[in-house]
Amino acid sequence: MEDKRRFNRLDLVQDGAVVSCAGIEEKGKISDISRGGMKVFFSQPMEIGAVIHGQFRVLSDREPFFVKGIITRVVGVDNMWEVAVKFEKVSTIPLDA
Numbered sequence: 426m427e428d429k430r431r432f433n434r435l436d437l438v439q440d441g442a443v444v445s446c447a448g449i450e451e452k453g454k455i456s457d458i459s460r461g462g463m464k465v466f467f468s469q470p471m472e473i474g475a476v477i478h479g480q481f482r483v484l485s486d487r488e489p490f491f492v493k494g495i496i497t498r499v500v501g502v503d504n505m506w507e508v509a510v511k512f513e514k515v516s517t518i519p520l521d522a
Contacts, residue, residue: 442481453508455481462494462511470506471496477510478520491516 442453442465453465471477479492498509514520 442479444477444479456507458483460512460515462497462509463492465508465510466502466505467508468505470499470501471508473497473499476513479510480519488517491518491520493520 442455442463444451444453444465444467449469451467451469453467456464456466458464473496475496477492477494477496479494480489481492482489492510492512493514494510494512496508497511498507500507
């Protein structure tokens with residue numbers, strides 16, 4: 426099967442992504458990430474099309490990244506929710522909500 430992804434992905438299982446969506450803030454586990462988006466696991470579902478704001482570290486000894494993105498897919502997996510996010514903005518300084 427041909428991989429149609431536009432960006433190379435880094436498989437990264439890491440706790441600590443903090444995301445806010447519709448006034449709710451939740452910590453999630455990043456599963457994979459690229460310059461175009463990420464896949465994160467959360468304990469509750471999020472709405473497809475919703476705008477999220479997040480903060481996470483790819484490497485623990487580096488400054489965090491701040492992102493704004495759109496939720497493109499939500500799938501229930503083993504009592505968790507796999508959430509795919511397409512980035513609209515990525516920065517090393519906090520973004521306006």
